[in-house]
Amino acid sequence: MTETILVIGATGYLGRHLVSELHARGYRITALARNRERALGPGPFGSPALAGLVDEWVIGDVTNPAITDGICDDVDRVVSSLGVTRQKSDPWDIDFTANLAVLRDAERSAVRSFGYVSVLHSETGTSLTMRAKTAFAETASRSRIPTQIFKPSGYFSDLTDLLTMARAGMSLHLGTGETRLNPIHGADLAHFIVDRVPDAPGQWDVGGPDILTFRQVEELAFAAVGKKPHSVGVPAPVLRSAEWIADRMSPRVGNLTRFFSEGLVTDAVGLPTGTHRIADYFREQAAPASADSASDHHGPPSAPRASGADPVG
C-alpha cells in the first residue's frame, strides 16, 4: 500500500529536495506550506518547484495550533526539515515548539516514524538555534514513535554567500580557516534521508563527498567567479568581542552571531555521501543565468488553512 508522508518545512531548500525524492520513490505526500503559490514555483538555490509533486496541501503557519492539531490524521510517517536560521522568528518557537506540536500529533495518530533534520554538532552550540534543535532532537528520541535524527554538515545553499564575497573580491573566515566540513547538496541529503525512512530509528552525522577546509571552499568560490583568492581571517579574540556586543544588541543578533561563529570554527564532517560537488555547484551558480536562483526567498507569507490536491500535477 502507498504510504502517506507529511513533510514540514517542505518549501525550504532541503524540504523541496525531500518532497521531490519522496515523490520519485512513490510516496503520497502531504506538505505544509505558508504560501501555496510560492511553493509551486522554483525554490531557492536551484531547489525544485513543488508543482505536481504534492498530493495534499496544508496551508498555514506551523505555530498555529489550528494547523498542527490533526495534521497527522491519515499520515503514515512524518519528515521535518522545519527550522529557522536567518528568518525573524524565534528559533525556540519553530525548531522546538512547532516541531513538538507536530510530534505530539504524530504520537496521537501513532505514525510509523518521525524523521527530523538537525545540524551537525548541535549539542555543543550555545546559540538559541542550536539549543532549540538539540532540545527537540532529545525530546523526539524519547518519543514512543520511532525517530530518525539527521545531522548534516553545511548545505551548498548556505555556502552560496561565499560566491557573493568572492565576487566582491574578498571573503572572511574565522580563525585560521582550517575548520573542516563536507558540504552537502540538498538532493544528496534528501536521497540519504529517504533511503532510511522505512528503516529502524537512529541518528546520522552526514555530509557531502568532499571533505574540505573552509579556506579550500573559499578558494573554490573564487575560482568559480574567476578571481584570485583573497580571504581574511577574523582572530578568535575579535570573534569573542563580536559575540559580546551582539548579545547586547538584540537576542536575534546575538543568536545569529553565535550560530555562525561557532559553526565556522567547529569541524563539521559527517559520513560522506552523494555525488554533487561543491566546485560544480559554485560554477553553476556563478553562471549569469543562475544568478536569480541564489536569492533568499523568505518573505512574510501567510495564508488561511486550506488543503487539497495540487491542481498543477
Ligand SMILES: NC(=O)c1ccc[n+]([C@@H]2O[C@H](COP(=O)([O-])OP(=O)(O)OC[C@H]3O[C@@H](n4cnc5c(N)ncnc54)[C@H](OP(=O)(O)O)[C@@H]3O)[C@@H](O)[C@H]2O)c1
Ligand atoms: N543551511 C544549512 O547549511 C544547514 C545545515 C545543516 C542543517 N540545517 C537545518 O536543516 C533544516 C532545513 O534547512 P533549509 O536550509 O532547508 O531551511 P530553509 O530553506 O530555511 O527552510 C525552512 C522551512 O521551514 C519553514 N518554516 C519556517 N517557519 C515556519 C512557520 N512559522 N510556519 C510554517 N513553515 C515555516 C519554511 O517555510 P517558508 O518557505 O514559508 O519560509 C521552510 O519551508 C533546518 O532546520 C536547518 O537549520 C541547515
